Amino acid sequence: MPTGNGLTRRGFVTAVAASAGASKAALADDKPVPSKKAQPSPSRKVKSNTICVFTKPFQSLSYDELADRIAALGVDGIEVPVRDKGHIQPAEVPDELPKMVEALKKRRLEITILTSDIHRVDQPHAEATLRTAAKLGIQRYRMRYYRYDLRRPILDQLAEIRPMVKDLVALNHELGISAVYQNHAGPTILGAPLWDLHALIQDYPIAQIGSAFDIRHATVEGGQCWPIQLKLLLPHINAVCVKDFRWDGRRPDNVPLGEGRVDRRFFALLRESDYRAPISLHEEYLDHRDPKLVPEHLAAIRRDLDTLRTWLDA
Numbered sequence: 402m403p404t405g406n407g408l409t410r411r412g413f414v415t416a417v418a419a420s421a422g423a424s425k426a427a428l429a430d431d432k433p434v435p436s437k438k439a440q441p442s443p444s445r446k447v448k449s450n451t452i453c454v455f456t457k458p459f460q461s462l463s464y465d466e467l468a469d470r471i472a473a474l475g476v477d478g479i480e481v482p483v484r485d486k487g488h489i490q491p492a493e494v495p496d497e498l499p500k501m502v503e504a505l506k507k508r509r510l511e512i513t514i515l516t517s518d519i520h521r522v523d524q525p526h527a528e529a530t531l532r533t534a535a536k537l538g539i540q541r542y543r544m545r546y547y548r549y550d551l552r553r554p555i556l557d558q559l560a561e562i563r564p565m566v567k568d569l570v571a572l573n574h575e576l577g578i579s580a581v582y583q584n585h586a587g588p589t590i591l592g593a594p595l596w597d598l599h600a601l602i603q604d605y606p607i608a609q610i611g612s613a614f615d616i617r618h619a620t621v622e623g624g625q626c627w628p629i630q631l632k633l634l635l636p637h638i639n640a641v642c643v644k645d646f647r648w649d650g651r652r653p654d655n656v657p658l659g660e661g662r663v664d665r666r667f668f669a670l671l672r673e674s675d676y677r678a679p680i681s682l683h684e685e686y687l688d689h690r691d692p693k694l695v696p697e698h699l700a701a702i703r704r705d706l707d708t709l710r711t712w713l714d715a
Contacts, residue, residue, distance in 0.1 A: 449677050450676075450677070450680055450713060451477045451478070451513060451678075451679040451680070452476045452477055452679070452680050452681075452682065452706070452709070453476055453477055453478040453479050453480050453511075453513035453514060453679055453680070453681045453682070454471060454474060454476050454479055454480065454681070454682050454684075454702060454706075455479075455480040455482075455516070455642075455681055455682065455683045455684070456471070456479045456480065456481050456482070456488065457482050457683075457689045458684065458687065458689040458694070458695065458698040459471075459488075459695060459698070460482065460487065460488040460689075461692035461695065462695070464500055464501045464503075464504035464505075465504050465507075467479075467488075467501075467504070467505075468504045468505050468507065468508045468510060469508065470695075470699060471505075471508070471510055472508035472509070472510060473699075474699070474702060474703065474706060475706075476510075476682075476706070477510070477511065477513065477679075478505070478510050478511035478512060478513035478679075479505070479510065479511075479512060479513060480512075480513060480514040480515075480516055480543070480681045480683075481501070481512055481514075481515060481516060482516045483498065483515050483516065483517055483530065483534075484516060484517050484518040484545075485518055487516070488501075489501065491517075491518065491525065491526035491527075491529075491530055492525075492526055494526065494529060494530045494533050494534075495529060495533050498530075498533050498534065498537060499533075499537060502537045502538075502539075511538075511539075512534075512537075512539050513540075513541065513679045513681065514541045514542065514543050514581065514613070514640055514679065514681055515530075515534050515539050515541070515542040515543070516542070516543040517530060517542050517543060517544065517545065518545045519531070519542065519544055519545060519569075519580075520544050520545040520546070520547060520565065520569070521565045521568065521569065522565075522568045522569055522571075522572050528572065530542075531572060531573070531576055531578055532576060534578060535576040535577055535578045539578065540578060540579060541578070541579050541580075541581050541639060541640060541679070542578060542579075542580055542581070543580075543581050543582075543583055543613055543640070544569075544580050544581065544582045544583075546582065546583065546585055546590050546591060546592055547562055547565075547590075547591040547592075548589045548590060548591065549589045549590070549591060550589075551588070551589060555597070558591075559591075559597060559600065559601065562591070562601065563601065566601050566602070566605075566610065569610065570605050570609045570610050573609040573610060574609050579607065579608055579609055579610060579611055579639055580609070580610045580611070581610075581611050581612065581613035581639050581640045582598060582601075582602065582610070582611075582612060582613060583612075583613035583615050583618075583640075583642055584598060584612070584613075584614065584615050584618050584619060584622075585615070585618050586617075586618040586621040586622050586653065593618070593622045594622060594623075595619065595622075595623070595630040595633065595634060596630075596633065598612060598634070599633050599634055599637070602637055603637065607636070607637055607639050611637050611638060611639030611640070611678075612634045612637045612638045612639065612640075613638075613639070613640040613641070613642055613681075614631065614634055614638045614640070614641050614642065615641075615642040615643075615644075615683075616641070616642070616643060616663055616667050617642070617643070617644040617645060617646055617655075617663055617683075618642075619631070620646070620662055620663055620664070621646060621653045621662075627664070627667070628666075628670065631667070631670060635674055635676075638676065638678065639678045640678055640679050640680075640681060641671070641676070641678070641679070641680045641681065642681050642683055643658065643663075643680060643681065643682050643683065643709060644658065644663075644682070644683040644684070644685050645657065645658045645659065645660060645661035645662070645663045646661045646662060646663070647660070647661040647662055648662070654686075655685040655686040656686055657686065657701065657704060657705060657708075658682075658704075658705040658708040658709060659705075659708040659712075665712045665715065668712045668713055668715070669715070672713075680709070680713075682702065682705055682706060682709060684698060684701050684702050684705055686701070687701055
């Protein structure tokens with residue numbers, strides 16, 4: 402069915418089917434062989450529209466408290482900060498991450514996405530974090546983004562970053578885990594315009610690296626052209642991040658979902674594409690640093706989840 406933006410279920414499925422053979426051949430080798438077209442990972446077929454919540458506002462809670470509160474929201478899991486100043490510090494991952502996973506399992510929850518500071522393999526604790534996560538069955542980790550130096554040529558910097566991505570892909574292939582790169586808004590961030598992110602990941606299977614497509618940031622940076630950006634990245638999207646904003650002069654301010662500029666047509670386009678990877682709700686408009694606001698965050702997330710589910714079911 403046409404969507405008005407050139408994106409159809411038939412067109413997307415045909416493209417996936419045509420490239421399935423190439424993906425199988427690439428993944429059969431023990432090395433991370435780049436493929437000309439990114440392929441859907443097996444995890445896409447497990448569950449449609451798995452919903453998780455980014456737990457940055459709940460880092461003051463114990464693992465059991467966190468699991469209890471998230472279970473009450475009726476979602477499938479969490480996107481958890483495992484990074485400097487996160488819920489778990491990188492050096493503590495081998496000891497602490499299994500404890501969090503166990504607390505979540507008791508409530509039939511999962512760590513859907515592990516949010517990290519990792520963007521190169523030689524960072525302290527990077528390999529230990531990914532090995533621990535993979536052993537615990539965590540399928541995705543969100544990367545730290547790269548930054549440009551605007552005093553230097555952009556394409557030269559992309560060329561310098563490519564080997565970092567290649568090394569990460571090799572480790573991901575070995576461990577059986579996928580990196581997802583979230584596009585952010587900002588004048589120096591790689592991935593803000595999205596074409597550069599596509600250039601970095603287009604040759605690798607989605608089971609090793611993909612896009613965490615953030616519709617809020619895509620709308621800030623792309624304005625009315627976000628459907629083009631979505632179509633460009635769609636074969637590579639392995640997670641979707643959802644939040645909303647409105648303009649305050651030249652500054653984008655975060656607001657409750659449905660009260661800002663994010664277009665609900667985004668979810669109609671996802672449905673038309675048969676998208677099956679996780680959707681992560683980010684509530685960013687209250688101060689996440691104040692533990693006293695945990696009840697307010699929970700109430701805000703409930704409202705945003707109601708809006709999200711309405712949009713997904715429309």
